[in-house]
Amino acid sequence: MRDRWLSKRAVSLHLVALVFVPACGAAAWWQITRASDGNGLSYLYSVEWPIFAILGAYFWWMLIHTDYESVGLKGMRRRSTEPGPAPMASAPTLPTVPSDHPEDIDPELAAYNARLASLSVQGAKTWRSPERTVVRRNAS
């Protein structure tokens, strides 16, 4: 938690956001005064600057919260040098339903059970980890 908000990178992001968002607000106000003087293009820019401010705040939040250490080029290289459990290596393996007669497994029921198993493996759902689905691609 301390690393997330107080690392060097995080503090510089806070500073950039603290400068950028009020600057967008000031620019929006400037464009509104110009638009009220009759400058047609300023009507657009007085809409655009508040959007820039919102985007700046959003990307500030996302950049603080995105995990740069374990994913991406840096994380992949780090993971390949230090052995250990690979967090993204594969999806949790789903337990299969044991049956003596594979032909009378209801496919819908099996899918439901697999879904329950995958949910229990994934753990709690939070606003940052929305429900994940396991997708099998290129099954042939």
Added chain:
Amino acid sequence: MSQLWPKLTQRGLEGALFRYQVMANVVGVLIIPLFVFTGIKIFSGHGKLAVEIFGVSHGYLYIVYLITVGVLGLKARLNVVWIFLMFGAGLIPGMTFVVEWWIVTRKIHPLLAETAVSTPMGELEVT
């Protein structure tokens, strides 16, 4: 709180890369006439309509460009400096093409090469 978002998969990265490349080229093409007509308008007083057309279209598409840059940057975990460079490139004529080429060849292609190894096609994949 070590949840990984946005997910990094090969397909997701390719999609984000494609959307970024489309928007980089659209914005990069639109800003050239915007600068040309703004110069003409400043020096001769003509071309007000052209400035407004290209100003409005570049203005709104630049917002879309910013979103595609942010999504690609966050997905690929690009350094914040490169993300800011991509943001700024959409405002300088000609810069989107240079920055896009540099980011794609130096940053995204190596990453795609490694995600292709770690999440090969046809494997089970968490999206």
